Amino acid sequence: MSHATAEKTEATADEPVAPRKKAALSEGKKAERRLGWLLCAPAAITMIAVTGWPILYSILLSMQRFDLKFPDRTEWIWFDNYVTVLSSKYWWDAVLVTVVLTVVTVAVELVLGMSLALIMHRTLVGRGIVRTSSLIPYGIVTVVAAFSWRFAWTPSTGYLAEALGGDPVLTERIPALMVVSLAEIWKTTPFMALLLMAGLALVPDDLLKAAAMDGAGAWQRFIKVTVPIMKPAILVALLFRTLDAFRIFDNLFVLTAGSQGTSSVSMLTYNNLIKGLNLGIGSTMSVLIFLMVAAIAFIFIKLFGTAAPGSDNGGRR
Amino acid sequence: MAGIGGADTTGKKVGWGLLNAVVVIYALFPVLWIVSLSFKSSKTLADGNFIPREWSLENYQNIFSTSEFTRALINSIGIAIIATAIAVVFGTMAAYAIARLDFPGKNLLVGVSLLIAMFPQVSLVSPLFEIERSLGLFDTWPGLILPYITFALPLAIYTLSAFFREIPWELEKAAKMDGATPGQAFRRVIAPLAAPGVFTTAILVFIFCWNDFLFAISLTSTEQSRTVPVALSFFTGSSQFEDPAGSIAAAAVVITIPIILFVLFFQRRIVAGLTSGAVKG
Numbered sequence: 001m002s003h004a005t006a007e008k009t010e011a012t013a014d015e016p017v018a019p020r021k022k023a024a025l026s027e028g029k030k031a032e033r034r035l036g037w038l039l040c041a042p043a044a045i046t047m048i049a050v051t052g053w054p055i056l057y058s059i060l061l062s063m064q065r066f067d068l069k070f071p072d073r074t075e076w077i078w079f080d081n082y083v084t085v086l087s088s089k090y091w092w093d094a095v096l097v098t099v100v101l102t103v104v105t106v107a108v109e110l111v112l113g114m115s116l117a118l119i120m121h122r123t124l125v126g127r128g129i130v131r132t133s134s135l136i137p138y139g140i141v142t143v144v145a146a147f148s149w150r151f152a153w154t155p156s157t158g159y160l161a162e163a164l165g166g167d168p169v170l171t172e173r174i175p176a177l178m179v180v181s182l183a184e185i186w187k188t189t190p191f192m193a194l195l196l197m198a199g200l201a202l203v204p205d206d207l208l209k210a211a212a213m214d215g216a217g218a219w220q221r222f223i224k225v226t227v228p229i230m231k232p233a234i235l236v237a238l239l240f241r242t243l244d245a246f247r248i249f250d251n252l253f254v255l256t257a258g259s260q261g262t263s264s265v266s267m268l269t270y271n272n273l274i275k276g277l278n279l280g281i282g283s284t285m286s287v288l289i290f291l292m293v294a295a296i297a298f299i300f301i302k303l304f305g306t307a308a309p310g311s312d313n314g315g316r317r
Numbered sequence: 318m319a320g321i322g323g324a325d326t327t328g329k330k331v332g333w334g335l336l337n338a339v340v341v342i343y344a345l346f347p348v349l350w351i352v353s354l355s356f357k358s359s360k361t362l363a364d365g366n367f368i369p370r371e372w373s374l375e376n377y378q379n380i381f382s383t384s385e386f387t388r389a390l391i392n393s394i395g396i397a398i399i400a401t402a403i404a405v406v407f408g409t410m411a412a413y414a415i416a417r418l419d420f421p422g423k424n425l426l427v428g429v430s431l432l433i434a435m436f437p438q439v440s441l442v443s444p445l446f447e448i449e450r451s452l453g454l455f456d457t458w459p460g461l462i463l464p465y466i467t468f469a470l471p472l473a474i475y476t477l478s479a480f481f482r483e484i485p486w487e488l489e490k491a492a493k494m495d496g497a498t499p500g501q502a503f504r505r506v507i508a509p510l511a512a513p514g515v516f517t518t519a520i521l522v523f524i525f526c527w528n529d530f531l532f533a534i535s536l537t538s539t540e541q542s543r544t545v546p547v548a549l550s551f552f553t554g555s556s557q558f559e560d561p562a563g564s565i566a567a568a569a570v571v572i573t574i575p576i577i578l579f580v581l582f583f584q585r586r587i588v589a590g591l592t593s594g595a596v597k598g
Binding site: 029031032033035036037039040042043044046047048050051053054055057058061116119122123124125126128129130131132133134135136137138139140141142143144145147148149151152154156157158159161162186190191194195197198239240243246247249250253254265266269270273274279282283285286287289290293297 | 329330333334336337340341343344345347348350351354362363365366367406407408410411413414415418419420421422423426429430433435436437438439440441442443444445446447448463464466467470471474499500524527528530531534535545546549550560562565566569572573576577579580581584585587588591592593
């Protein structure tokens with residue numbers, strides 16, 4: 001950041017005095033530009049090739065009747081797929097499940113994650129042990145964790161099911177969703193906590209001491225001093241986790257496979273595409289999910305303005 | 318808030334110790350449960366006890382005796398390592414340019430990678446499924462490596478450019494003053510200084526690739542390229558009367574080992590890597 005500004009001022013300062021020097025400098029500038037583009041090219045080309053064309057292609061696919069089981073019946077039907085999906089009860093059920101799971105898990109994670117962050121930040125003993133062990137849920141393969149929960153809740157195999165009287169919780173909608181939320185919260189709270197902890201590190205100790213001197217209690221210090229200062233970190237953590245929670249798939253796949261009305265939008269898309277081989281409907285759902293995620297990101301960025309990560313980057317560099 | 322105003326008394330230490338214990342138990346008990354399950358013999362598998370009544374290695378012998386698991390393990394390791402290597406090399410180049418050079422289109426690249434980081438991966442599954450089928454990439458290693466690189470790149474670029482901004486800029490200038498080209502300055506001066514950041518990024522990217530399930534299950538169909546998380550979900554047990562839980566648990570433990578090792582040895586680095594990209598922006 002300082003580098004870019006420093007060079008700009010240098011360039012403008014040199015301009016009126018020595019025109020020849022300016023030419024040399026702009027030669028250097030050109031080389032810098034070329035190097036910049038050259039270095040970014042592989043990353044940019046890969047990212048655009050693997051996402052750009054597929055996005056356009058999925059829009060095209062979503063406007064066709066395209067079922068791999070009946071490939072000769074493929075034809076353009078424009079928005080009929082959208083009508084089919086948007087008037088389907090299964091789709092709206094999946095949207096509801098996804099939204100409820102997202103809101104519940106992110107809310108719980110924020111509270112738990114904040115407590116965990118405070119513990120990791122403030123603990124007097126065994127800081128290393130706490131940080132190391134809280135990284136395990138983050139690093140562990142989601143499918144592995146999901147199997148652990150599934151076996152724990154399966155009657156006869158599982159200790160949790162046994163402890164609670166042996167009811168098959170995963171075969172009923174609400175209890176199954178609660179288990180899915182539990183698995184999701186267990187896995188992602190540490191990530192939330194780490195992002196929040198980085199925010200906590202930015203809160204100056206002197207400020208907290210001053211507030212304590214002025215008679216503020218622990219809770220008041222937290223609400224009036226700590227939270228406002230770490231607001232950007234909270235918003236980034238919330239944004240990342242919300243978008244991540246919205247694409248929940250692995251946990252659901254292992255725990256319920258979307259039965260008993262527990263499908264999320266990702267699960268439903270997968271079932272239509274890979275199990276049903278219906279590319280048209282699958283792509284329509286893909287486009288709709290993309291639009292929903294874009295809307296969530298847009299709302300976050302609008303609500304939080306400069307605190308959003310995108311604008312933050314733009315502004316600082 | 319114990320650090321403020323209060324003396325660090327023994328009582329407080331005990332209190333923190335208890336809190337820490339709660340955190341450690343919270344983090345570990347699902348892991349311990351699956352470890353315990355993997356060591357149960359087939360007779361005691363369904364007893365619902367947290368600690369095995371009878372320890373046995375039966376489940377491990379079972380999974381390593383079939384190609385279903387060993388092949389998946391080779392796929393997982395190969396795909397994750399290749400994807401990590403490529404993503405880290407591309408990411409290092411791009412992050413260096415973003416952190417140190419001034420060129421038009423930089424903000425666009427940062428914006429695009431942020432978009433991809435937030436992208437709903439399932440939206441790519443439908444078109445990629447069809448495109449990879451027509452290109453012959455479906456159910457191959459490159460068919461998985463490509464999406465992994467793509468989704469790992471934003472993570473790599475963010476983490477690395479945060480690390481790169483911490484490197485003393487004067488050193489590069491000094492190298493240039495001594496006659497090094499920008500390219501040489503990158504290779505000889507900045508790259509060695511950036512090695513710890515690159516290493517941390519490699520761990521994070523590897524964890525991401527190792528973890529993926531959605532692409533792996535959608536873009537593969539046979540043992541040829543199925544990774545372990547997917548193979549796990551297809552385990553059926555050697556006969557229809559056998560509960561696959563034991564095999565699944567054993568395989569789960571095997572693929573958890575590298576993660577536990579990373580976390581144990583590189584805890585500090587992983588924490589630094591995860592937080593630097595997100596907060597410093």
